Amino acid sequence: MNTRYFDLINQTFYFPQEEFTLNKDNLQFHNIDLMKLVEQYGTPLKFTYLPQISSNIRKAKEWFRNAMEKNKYDGKYYYCYCTKSSHFEYIMNEAFKNNIHIETSAAFDINIVEKLLESGKINKNTYVICNGFKRDQYITNIARLMNNGHKQTIPIIDNYEELDLLQEQINGKFKIGIRIAAEEEPKFEFYTSRLGIGYKNILPFYRKQIHENKNVELKMLHFFINTGIRDTSYYWNELSKCLKVYVNLKKECPTLDSLNIGGGFPIKNSLHFEYDYQYMIDEITNQIKKTCEEADVPVPNIFTEFGSFTVGESAGAIYQVLYQKQQNDREKWNMIDSSFITTLPDTWAINKRFIMLAINRWNDQYERVLLGGMTCDSDDYYNSEQNLNAIYLPKYNRDKPLYIGFFNTGAYQETIGGYGGLHHCLIPQPKHILIDRDENGFLATEIFSEQQKAEDVLSILGYNTTTVQEEK
Template identity: 70%
Template sequence: MKNKYFDLIDQTYDFPQEEFAIKENSLFFHGIDLSQLIKEHGTPLKFSYLPKISENINRAKGWFREAMQKHNYPGEYHYSYCTKSSHFNHVLSTALKTGVHIETSSAFDINIVENLKERGEITDSTFVLCNGFKRDAYIQNIGRLINSGHDKCIPIIDNYEELSLLDAVIDSNFNVGIRIASEEEPKFEFYTSRLGIGYKNIVPFYNQYLKEHPKAKLKMLHFFINTGIKDTAYYWNELLKCMKVYVSLKKVCPSLDSLNIGGGFPIKTSLAFEYDYAYMVNEIINQIKQTCDEAGVTPPHIFTEFGSYTVGESGATLYQVLYQKQQNDREKWNMINSSFITTMPDSWAINKRFIMLAINRWNDEYERVLLGGLTCDSDDYYNAEQHLQAIYLPKFRKDRPLYIGFFHTGAYQENIGGYGGLQHCLIPQPKHLVLDRDEEGNLSVEVFAEQQTSEQFLSLLGYQKKEKSKLRLIEPNNMLKEAHPEKVVRQI
């Protein structure tokens, strides 16, 4: 009778898979013995497996290279990494070693770029694409980077005012892009993205503000949709509309030579995941070249902005099942030793799916369960709504610890969860490891951060004494004049 956990996975999916294997009743991830990792570092535990970042980048570069060769495509391909997916130093340093470019979304991103540039990991040949809605600090930082000589910093215009703001802080000639405000999927509560400039307004915007601009030159058109690159009628329709804008713009703007097709590749969120990356890349290149050839314009250089695809599949989060609660005849709650809200906020906020597997006891019988977090919040759970199907795990036994893992959690979770800060119900951030391999394939394990402590929480909450800074009191009559030097300030 096949009633073991291994039998369930083996019969349900094509298993083992590229990154998963079973040895001695335990799960291995990219050849890493997860039971041994838990034995050495405990749970809850997060880790980043850096070789997967390089692997995914190189795979995507290969797909675009092959498609461009197949279609005799005259333009270049540039892979850009979206820093907002994960700002960690070990992530960016790993990605940059493969020769990628950078896409930013806020002011502090530029500070990271400058830091990496000082270290030689970013050079003047690295494109820095500046997206997002830009205001004072972001504008100033972009201006500083371009004024320092980084000509390949390209701010992407999001609204009509940004061009004049950039012009005021940039001393030399500079390149810009324009973001298209694409239409959203029918299921959205609104029709058009809040970001960018509408399709019909882009050519008039160029003619009025950019065509005769003394310093700014239009270099790039940016196309982004929230769904990412998927083989759907919605995606191909939006891409076609984008190409019509590109063709119209190219005919009046000779300097335009690049198309940024943002909205990245999906990542594997289930053992049943299927996606033909090579086909999608081939068809995108074919559609772009065909449209340009028919219109008699030169096909553009292609930029992509891959965030989740770059870093998502490099991450994992491991827990122990502490206790099982039988709440009624049908529902068994396996309580983990952490919180889904704090450690995997996407599973809680947007029902994001992740691959979930038992780490040990694969030869034990299985049962259907729900997974609950430690907080007192009723939404702190992971069940079939987030998962691809009902959750099955080896049967809970008090005398035999059960460990589980969530995989491909490397994108957004730390950023959204507020890494290093306060967490819901003061559940601490887990210990975080960085795993890498040398040229011979030997595994290295670095403790990036220990689990948060009560002292860190108390400090954040103001319970520990700090040196108080001097208070400055502005006289009421001068509240509206604080930009002027004659304002009256009294020290107390």
């Protein structure tokens, strides 16, 4: 009878896969020996594998190049990175090796853009697409960027007042886009996105505030679907409505020449994950071209905003199972040396599932378990793998430490988890390392941040750490 953990994974999934292989009974991620990382840096440990960022960008560019050639599409493609997925400098440094553009969401993003310009990571030809609801500081920062000469900045109008606010601070003529307030999926509690301007209101808005405005040039229509780019009737229906708005607007606005299809590609969240990226891009490109030809208008340049797709698959987290608690006849709790609430907040907040695998002991027998975090919160747990409705791991053995990994965690987890700040029950933030490859393909690792110390936390809380230590 096949009772090893390896047998379970091999029979349940296609294994090995491109990024997941075995070295004896230890897991490798992109040929990185994860147990060696554990031995060198300990746990809990977060890591970012930088080459995966460039790899995904190159793949997307190739897919769009293929689709445009196949469909004889007479327009250009621009890949934008959504900073909100991860604002870290090491992410930006890797992403902008690939001649891409940037999408911002809030005021401080513009400060990052200015730093990138100063360092030469981006230049005057880099598009800066400014999305989001714009408060005063965001407006001021956008205006400063444009007044300092960055002409490829395009604020995306989210509501009727933003255009007037921008004009008050921007010198001379400038470009804008308009965001469509798409209808949400039927399962949502509301019908229409809170962001953007409704389909039926865009043309009247253009006629009233933009058409005869000599200081403003409408360049882009922005279409964002919250659930991402997926092969569903909902997505194709919303895209169709968007394209109708585009061609009607284009007939009255000659300067309109770009369509931003935001929303993003899904990333791998299971070893069963299947998604035909090339098919989706082919079909989107074909739909845009077909609609424009029928309306007798030129096809737009296509912009995409990929955040999770850019960075999500580059990162992971490794924990040690510290102890097993048998709470009743059926439930065994494996307690990890960190917290899901603080280090992988999406698992708790939106019930998101990541790829979860044992790091070692693949040749040992397996058992069904629940995973618990260290906080005293009853919600600090992870109790099902995406396709198994349960978690199976090598059997707990006090004398043989077990390590587990969560993969493709690179988007949003650090910012939502409050990187560098306070965490629930004051569980310390884990050590974080960066992994790269040199020109010969050899691995190079460096510590980005050490595990949070008591002094760091007490300082945030306002305690005088020196006095506390003296009293002890």
